Amino acid sequence: MITKLGVLALAMETGDGVLNTPTGSDVIFVEDLNVSTSFDNDEPDYYTGSLSKEEDIPGKETITITGKFHLKGSGSTGITTYTEPDWINLVKCAGCNVTQTTGVTTYGELDIRPHPAPNATGTSASALANFNGKRYLGVGCRNNIVFEHEVGRPVKGSFTLEGALQSISDATILTPSGQDTTVAPIWANATTAFTYDGYEALVSRLTLDLQNELNQDETPNATYGVRSYAIVNRDARGEMDAREVTTGTYDWSGKVQGATGGVLTYEIARGGATGTYVKLYAGAVQLTNYDPTDRNGFLVAQTPIKYTRVSGNDEWYIRLK
Numbered sequence: 001m002i003t004k005l006g007v008l009a010l011a012m013e014t015g016d017g018v019l020n021t022p023t024g025s026d027v028i029f030v031e032d033l034n035v036s037t038s039f040d041n042d043e044p045d046y047y048t049g050s051l052s053k054e055e056d057i058p059g060k061e062t063i064t065i066t067g068k069f070h071l072k073g074s075g076s077t078g079i080t081t082y083t084e085p086d087w088i089n090l091v092k093c094a095g096c097n098v099t100q101t102t103g104v105t106t107y108g109e110l111d112i113r114p115h116p117a118p119n120a121t122g123t124s125a126s127a128l129a130n131f132n133g134k135r136y137l138g139v140g141c142r143n144n145i146v147f148e149h150e151v152g153r154p155v156k157g158s159f160t161l162e163g164a165l166q167s168i169s170d171a172t173i174l175t176p177s178g179q180d181t182t183v184a185p186i187w188a189n190a191t192t193a194f195t196y197d198g199y200e201a202l203v204s205r206l207t208l209d210l211q212n213e214l215n216q217d218e219t220p221n222a223t224y225g226v227r228s229y230a231i232v233n234r235d236a237r238g239e240m241d242a243r244e245v246t247t248g249t250y251d252w253s254g255k256v257q258g259a260t261g262g263v264l265t266y267e268i269a270r271g272g273a274t275g276t277y278v279k280l281y282a283g284a285v286q287l288t289n290y291d292p293t294d295r296n297g298f299l300v301a302q303t304p305i306k307y308t309r310v311s312g313n314d315e316w317y318i319r320l321k
Helices: 088-092 252-258
Strands: 006-012 031-042 057-070 096-102 108-114 125-131 134-150 156-170 192-196 203-209 212-218 226-234 237-243 262-268 278-287 291-295 298-307 317-320
Touching: 006 031, 006 088, 031 125, 031 156, 057 125, 057 134, 057 212, 057 226, 088 096, 088 134, 088 156, 125 156, 134 212, 134 226, 252 278, 252 298
Parallel strands: none
Antiparallel strands: 006 125, 031 057, 057 156, 096 108, 108 317, 125 134, 134 156, 134 203, 156 226, 192 262, 203 237, 212 226, 237 298, 262 278, 278 298, 278 317, 291 298
């Protein structure tokens, strides 16, 4: 079987571990799709008068699905509502709240923010990885995402879905239906300049790792003891490399010593077309270390960063419009 002949589909569940079999309309176009399974067996060690061992007893069965998707809009130009992009379920099961808003131009916009109740009913997903005749199906899946920015390239979200293994079976490959046709904007030609703490830093790389801690939600009522995965903690962090300048222009090391956060924001679009705008805003990003290093002959401030809250579940948001 050829791995490139595969698709990922993700459907939100009505309750943790309640199977909602994905269909062609739930397909998400991803890169680097990989699946791994885990069978947590018990190994009997009976005293039988012999050193020979008995067969293992199969126990918990889980699935992990990884890949990457492009952070892009759906191309929606609706006046009151913004059509959700095909990758939206990846953020919904990663502890994000997705809400419709109306922008200043009256066009619908979509806000993606940390969810105050990341394990609420309806926030888990059934995941189907379908490879050219083989189907891997997981339930009760939740997710972690790392948004990776590199200048001149599309922003990519690397995801790690974890759930209870429902089945492995033969199945024809799903036919995608109704997926987005928009092209992802590159991280360049910003419609709203990239700034940190009000300063237009020369940055070539930026990451936002949601750092969701995922643990198994165990119950003897589940077929193999695991109903779903749950997000039990989060600690959004990342890294940024900014061109070093004089202290009088911007004091990167002083910002670390001051232990105060600054606003980080940018907005990009594909050719300025409505429905392709992507904005990231984080209200209190703290620089947690400072390491002067070389980047292609330039001195840069390599700075690990922490996305902290301002007033609650507001460490960051992504807006599509």
